[in-house]
Amino acid sequence: MTLAVLSQALALVFDPYVLWVIVASAAFGLFVGAIPGLTATMATALLVPVTFFMPPVPAIASIVTATAMAIFAGDIPSCLLRMPGTPASAAYTDEAYAMTKKGQGEMALGAGLIFSVMGGLFGTAVLIAAAPALAEVALKFSSFEYFWLVILGLSSAVFLAIGDPLKGVVSLLLGLLVSAVGLDNPAAFPRFTFGNAELAGGFTLIPIMIGMFAVSEILRNVANMDQPWEMAQSKIGNVFTGMWTLTKRYPVQILRGSTLGTAIGALPGAGADIAAWMSYAISKKFSKEREKFGTGHVEGIVEAGASNNSALAGAWIPALVFGIPGDSITAIVIGVLYIKGLNPGPTVFMEKAPEMYAIFIVFILANLLMIPLGVAAIKGAKQLLRAPREVLMPVILLFCIVGSFAINNSIFGVVLMLAFGIVAYLMEENGFPVAPAILGMVLGAMLEENFISSMIKADGRLLGFFERPIAAGLGALTLAVFAWPLARAWLLPERTSR
Amino acid sequence: MKFNDALIGAALVALGAVVLWHIQGFPPMLGQKYGPAWFPGLIAVGLVICGSLLIFGRLRAASPQPLAALPEWVRRPRAAAAVASVIGGLLFYIFAADALGFHITASLLLLVWARLLRAPWALALPVAISATLVIHLSFYKLLKIPLPWGVFERFAF
Numbered sequence: 100m101t102l103a104v105l106s107q108a109l110a111l112v113f114d115p116y117v118l119w120v121i122v123a124s125a126a127f128g129l130f131v132g133a134i135p136g137l138t139a140t141m142a143t144a145l146l147v148p149v150t151f152f153m154p155p156v157p158a159i160a161s162i163v164t165a166t167a168m169a170i171f172a173g174d175i176p177s178c179l180l181r182m183p184g185t186p187a188s189a190a191y192t193d194e195a196y197a198m199t200k201k202g203q204g205e206m207a208l209g210a211g212l213i214f215s216v217m218g219g220l221f222g223t224a225v226l227i228a229a230a231p232a233l234a235e236v237a238l239k240f241s242s243f244e245y246f247w248l249v250i251l252g253l254s255s256a257v258f259l260a261i262g263d264p265l266k267g268v269v270s271l272l273l274g275l276l277v278s279a280v281g282l283d284n285p286a287a288f289p290r291f292t293f294g295n296a297e298l299a300g301g302f303t304l305i306p307i308m309i310g311m312f313a314v315s316e317i318l319r320n321v322a323n324m325d326q327p328w329e330m331a332q333s334k335i336g337n338v339f340t341g342m343w344t345l346t347k348r349y350p351v352q353i354l355r356g357s358t359l360g361t362a363i364g365a366l367p368g369a370g371a372d373i374a375a376w377m378s379y380a381i382s383k384k385f386s387k388e389r390e391k392f393g394t395g396h397v398e399g400i401v402e403a404g405a406s407n408n409s410a411l412a413g414a415w416i417p418a419l420v421f422g423i424p425g426d427s428i429t430a431i432v433i434g435v436l437y438i439k440g441l442n443p444g445p446t447v448f449m450e451k452a453p454e455m456y457a458i459f460i461v462f463i464l465a466n467l468l469m470i471p472l473g474v475a476a477i478k479g480a481k482q483l484l485r486a487p488r489e490v491l492m493p494v495i496l497l498f499c500i501v502g503s504f505a506i507n508n509s510i511f512g513v514v515l516m517l518a519f520g521i522v523a524y525l526m527e528e529n530g531f532p533v534a535p536a537i538l539g540m541v542l543g544a545m546l547e548e549n550f551i552s553s554m555i556k557a558d559g560r561l562l563g564f565f566e567r568p569i570a571a572g573l574g575a576l577t578l579a580v581f582a583w584p585l586a587r588a589w590l591l592p593e594r595t596s597r
Numbered sequence: 598m599k600f601n602d603a604l605i606g607a608a609l610v611a612l613g614a615v616v617l618w619h620i621q622g623f624p625p626m627l628g629q630k631y632g633p634a635w636f637p638g639l640i641a642v643g644l645v646i647c648g649s650l651l652i653f654g655r656l657r658a659a660s661p662q663p664l665a666a667l668p669e670w671v672r673r674p675r676a677a678a679a680v681a682s683v684i685g686g687l688l689f690y691i692f693a694a695d696a697l698g699f700h701i702t703a704s705l706l707l708l709v710w711a712r713l714l715r716a717p718w719a720l721a722l723p724v725a726i727s728a729t730l731v732i733h734l735s736f737y738k739l740l741k742i743p744l745p746w747g748v749f750e751r752f753a754f
Contacts (some may be wrong), residue, residue, distance in 0.1 A: 151740070152740045268643070273644075275636075285626070285631075286633040288623060288624065290623065290633055317683060318680055322668070323676070494724065497706065497729075510691055543636075546636075
């Protein structure tokens with residue numbers, strides 16, 4: 100990176116409009132994250148229609164900021180209501196709530212905030228260091244390597260998630276089937292379009308994602324709205340008390356959580372929620388005070404809190420370098436990158452260097468901004484959690500309608516949103532995870548294209564897929580992911596299903 | 598709504614079979630083994646296999662599972678009405694928005710939804726109107742999204 104690029108990137112970020120977008124998205128992210136049932140992924144899906152009309156840097160900045168804030172803010176209702184604000188907090192919700200019950204609510208919230216920031220900054224540092232370096236290597240990648248990367252992403256989404264892998268595979272296959280619709284295949288033959296012109300270009304993914312991540316969640320919310328939320332503690336004191344002591348007591352945990360989180364995030368297909376589950380489990384497995392876990396012990400929160408925020412940044416590594424999403428959030432982001440002309444791929448770091456470094460700067464900024472805004476959100480938690488859900492849900496729903504419509508200015512978007520919203524709701528009810536389906540939709544075309552061109556190059560020999568060293572390594576890593584359900588039984592003995 | 602795994606499995610097998618039957622009509626690619634039918638064919642085979650595994654897994658399992666079970670909120674009238682209104686309201690929007698226009702449809706839906714979720718009139722009414730107005734100003738005016746005017750076409754602003 101040259102000084103010229105850096106100054107260009109700084110100029111892109113420190114523009115009053117961009118800074119305004121960052122602060123507004125931060126507030127939006129904190130709000131969405133803190134309300135149980137509204138997730139970081141949903142925040143991203145809802146932001147897309149708005150980012151449509153922004154220049155590239157503020158568009159991406161809004162998503163980066165909102166998701167970072169939302170993943171932290173998910174800890175707030177964990178502590179106060181025993182309800183995770185986002186799935187990434189679910190791993191340690193019971194622990195955080197138990198701490199609040201013991202009168203240590205400040206410490207639980209403070210740990211969530213401070214170690215989220217540390218994890219986020221760690222992940223960002225790795226992103227800044229690794230992405231451009233990886234891009235250099237990726238320039239030499241052929242269809243074999245891309246094929247394996249896609250397979251690795253899809254397998255991680257299925258096998259690393261908590262739940263029945265068979266149901267994950269079904270979800271993935273359904274997503275791939277959706278991706279097969281339309282002309283976007285090597286033969287450019289209109290598959291499954293049934294003469295419908297709207298389908299010739301394939302399904303538009305943004306309305307589908309709004310449906311699967313927002314509408315399905317709203318359906319679940321309105322069904323359970325009559326149960327009031329009980330806050331375990333309403334006055335919150337100084338959340339910074341004791342944080343320095345915790346940092347000194349748990350340096351290994353912070354580092355381990357951040358490292359694992361970044362790695363899981365960077366692994367295509369697995370994101371913050373999986374990272375938090377794994378880190379919490381590892382923290383417990385290797386803790387000197389294992390018996391205290393579950394009774395309101397801060398150690399696991401420190402490690403998993405750092406982990407889920409570092410995963411967020413890590414997920415951008417494969418998304419930017421290969422165009423392969425690291426989690427459901429970046430699955431949406433990739434669509435935005437294409438719309439904004441920042442087509443992901445190894446060359447983006449040369450062709451759009453200022454924009455890429457601007458994104459990195461936004462990551463740092465967002466994580467630093469998390470401290471003052473996070474404290475404000477914690478202080479205002481009482482008001483935040485009293486937000487009238489009975490009008491909030493309708494307004495979000497209307498926003499979903501307009502967002503789905505706005506992508507193609509077509510009512511068909513609303514139809515897709517509703518249909519896939521109901522499908523996602525039914526899938527989750529029956530234990531089928533939604534994330535593999537989303538990944539299948541995003542990666543289907545890439546999978547088919549790289550498989551077919553590899554098969555042609557290898558002349559139909561499957562061994563050809565293992566002949567190049569990096570391809571073989573990625574292939575081996577994929578096979579290792581397949582074995583994960585066995586390792587999980589050892590790591591998480593008491594939790595084999597959700 | 599929870600369905601029996603065997604039932605879901607059967608549906609997946611059926612879906613896979615329909616796809617396999619449908620792709621028979623796809624043309625081959627000249628001089629190549631892998632035409633447009635190849636990838637969906639592979640997915641369909643996967644669906645048939647996974648569907649069968651779900652069926653067999655269910656048949657082998659000792660504990661019984663009902664064919665279909667309604668979620669518990671169905672028995673709470675208010676919750677059931679809220680869920681039905683979300684789906685019904687979205688359908689209403691899809692069919693009525695062009696004729697009635699965005700503004701009427703949206704504020705009407707907001708009002709019905711908020712009331713069903715027990716918002717008092719004093720909250721539901723101002724929110725319905727102001728949220729519609731905010732979306733009009735931001736999406737229609739600022740972002741130039743052609744939201745339909747419907748019956749208000751003459752008064753478009």
